[in-house]
Amino acid sequence: MELSVIIVNYNSKLLIETCLLSVKKALDNVCGELIVVDNNSNDGSKEYLTPKFADVKFIFNDSNLCFARACNQGFKISSGHYVLFLNPDTILSGTCLKDCISFFQSYPDAGAVGVRMLDEKGNFLKESKRGLPSPSASFYKLFGLTAMFPGSKTFGKYYQGHLPENENNAVDVLSGAFLMIESEVFEKVGGFDESFFMYGEDIDLSLRISQSGFKNYYLGKISVTHLKGGSTTYNYKYIRDFYGAMDLFVKKHYSDKSTLYRSFLHTGIGVRKILAMLAVPFR
Numbered sequence: 001m002e003l004s005v006i007i008v009n010y011n012s013k014l015l016i017e018t019c020l021l022s023v024k025k026a027l028d029n030v031c032g033e034l035i036v037v038d039n040n041s042n043d044g045s046k047e048y049l050t051p052k053f054a055d056v057k058f059i060f061n062d063s064n065l066c067f068a069r070a071c072n073q074g075f076k077i078s079s080g081h082y083v084l085f086l087n088p089d090t091i092l093s094g095t096c097l098k099d100c101i102s103f104f105q106s107y108p109d110a111g112a113v114g115v116r117m118l119d120e121k122g123n124f125l126k127e128s129k130r131g132l133p134s135p136s137a138s139f140y141k142l143f144g145l146t147a148m149f150p151g152s153k154t155f156g157k158y159y160q161g162h163l164p165e166n167e168n169n170a171v172d173v174l175s176g177a178f179l180m181i182e183s184e185v186f187e188k189v190g191g192f193d194e195s196f197f198m199y200g201e202d203i204d205l206s207l208r209i210s211q212s213g214f215k216n217y218y219l220g221k222i223s224v225t226h227l228k229g230g231s232t233t234y235n236y237k238y239i240r241d242f243y244g245a246m247d248l249f250v251k252k253h254y255s256d257k258s259t260l261y262r263s264f265l266h267t268g269i270g271v272r273k274i275l276a277m278l279a280v281p282f283r
Contacts, residue, residue, distance in 0.1 A: 001031055001032065001033060001079040001080045001081065002030050002031045002032055002080060002081055002082065002101060003027070003030050003031070003032035003033075003080045003081070003082045003083070003084060003097060003101065003180075004032065004033050004035060004074075004075075004078035004079060004080030004082070004083045004084070004183075005023050005027070005032060005033070005034050005035065005083075005084045005086055005097075006035045006036075006037065006071060006074035006075060006078065006083060006084065006085050006086065007019065007020070007023075007034075007035070007036050007037070007074075007086050007087070007088050008036075008037050008038075008039060008067050008070040008071060008074070008087075008088070009036055009037070009038045009039065009041060009045055009049075009088050010038070010039045010040075010041055010064065011041045011042065011043040011045070012041075012043075012045070012088040012089065013041065013043050013044060013045040013048045013049060015088050015089045015227065016036070016045070016049065016088035017048075017049065017052065018091060019086070019087075019088050019089065019090055019091060019092075020034065020036075020049075020053055020056065022090075022091045022092040023086070023092055023097075025092075025094065026092040026093070026094060026095070026096055026097045026098075027097060028094075029095070029098050030097050030098050030101065032080060032097070033057065033078070033079060033080065034053070034055070034056045034057065035056070035057045035058075035059070035074045035077065035078060036049070036053075036056055036057070036058050036059070036074075037058075037059045037061065037070040037071070037073055037074045038058065038059065038060045038061060039061050039063075039064040039065055039066075039067075039070055040060075040061050040062060040063050040064050046058075046060055057077060059073060059074065059077070061073075066194065067176070067192075067201060068192035068193060068194045068195075068201040069192075069194045071085050071191075071192050071201075072191045072192055072194065075183075075186065075191060078183070080183060081182065081183060082100075082101060082104060082180055082181065082182055082183065083180070083181055083182075083183050083186060084097070084100075084178070084179070084180040085176060085178075085179045085180075085181075086177070086178055087176070087177040087178070087226065089177075089226065089227040089228070090117075090177060090178060090224055090225065090226050090227070091224065091225040091227070092224050093222070093223060093224060096115060096222050096223070096224055099219070099221075099222050100113050100115070100180050100219065100222065101180075103168070103217065103219060104180075104182065107215075107217065109214060109215050110182075110214065110215055110217050111181060111182065111185045111189075111209040111210075111212065111214025111215060111216060112174055112179055112180060112181040112182075112185065112205075112206070112209050112214070112216050112217070113174070113179075113180050113181075113216070113217045113218075113219055114128060114129065114171075114174035114175055114178055114179055114180075114216070114217070114218050114219065115128065115178050115218075115219050115220075115222040115223065115224055116128055116165060116166070116218075116219070116220045116221070116222060116223045116224075117175065117177060117178060117223070117224055117225075117226040118223055118224070118225055118226070119225070119226065119227070119228055120225060120227055124165050125226055125228060126150075126159040126161075127159070127175050127177075128165070128175055128218060129159065129160045129163060129165075129169070129171040129173070129174070129218040130158065130159055130160060130171065130172060130173035130174075130175075130203075131157040131158055131159070131160050131171070131172045131173065132172045132173060132203070132207065133158070133203065133246065133250075133265070134157075135264050135265055135268070136154075136157075137157050137158040138158070138265060138268045138269075139264075139268065140154075140155045140156075140157070140158065141158045146158050146159065146161070149161075160172070160218075163218070164220060165220050166220045166221065167220045167221070168217060168218065168219050168220055168221060169217070169218055169220070170215045170216065170217055170218075171216055171217070171218045172206060172207075172210070172216065173202065173203050173206040173207070173216065174202060174206050174216050174218065175202055176201060176202030176205075177226050178224055178226070179202060179205070181209070185209065185212070185214055188212055189205065189208040189209055189212050190208070192204075192205055193205070195248060200246060200248060235280065239273060239276045239277055239280070240273075246269045247266060247269055250262060250265045250266060250269070
């Protein structure tokens with residue numbers, strides 16, 4: 001078994017149907033399997049999906065176990081040498097899975113790979129490749145310098161803006177919307193940290209991959225479509241969960257830093273959270 005594709009679903013039955021059809025097509029030239037972990041959807045996903053996809057391994061949870069735990073749950077029943085964690089609001093291109101596997105085989109230092117993600121209009125999604133949320137990177141993003149100088153190695157490092165979107169490069173952080181990793185590496189780093197309910201777990205995993213001596217590679221020559229926000233509602237709960245995950249990341253990975261360092265990060269996260277909440281009525 002070359003590849004296991006694991007998708008966590010929560011009330012996204014129509015989106016995941018399109019996603020699964022695209023994955024099945026992309027698996028034509030790959031020995032692979034499909035695993036869907038449903039976090040207690042109440043939109044009829046079970047009744048709708050199981051008759052349509054008899055060859056998919058389904059796990060139906062009795063409660064919403066969170067994204068990280070559901071991914072780990074899917075991994076436990078997987079058999080692939082590589083594992084792809086994929087969002088249900090993504091659509092894959094024909095050879096993207098085979099191309100990613102070929103990259104792994106050519107680069108033994110690759111721990112995980114991500115790809116160039118585009119929205120439904122074909123626009124590049126900057127979160128396809130990111131830097132770590134350091135104080136300077138967070139400061140530049142918070143005060144608009146990242147947007148003003150997106151290609152700067154200094155001001156644009158939050159999104160690694162100095163790296164061309166159409167080229168392959170090692171990066172700090174890969175997106176959990178499309179993250180392929182070697183199974184042995186995933187086991188070595190301990191899988192997803194289940195302390196993260198949703199959001200931030202991809203940053204945490206990317207960092208631990210790097211700390212284990214492997215590299216995270218962004219593959220700019222391979223593209224997929226990500227219907228950003230298709231499976232997520234942008235509301236106050238989303239904002240609380242997202243910025244709560246950022247606070248958790250700082251507490252986990254920057255505990256050895258000075259109080260001033262950590263205070264700066266927590267303050268920046270708090271300011272961004274307030275601004276995001278104020279903007280909700282205007283979105």
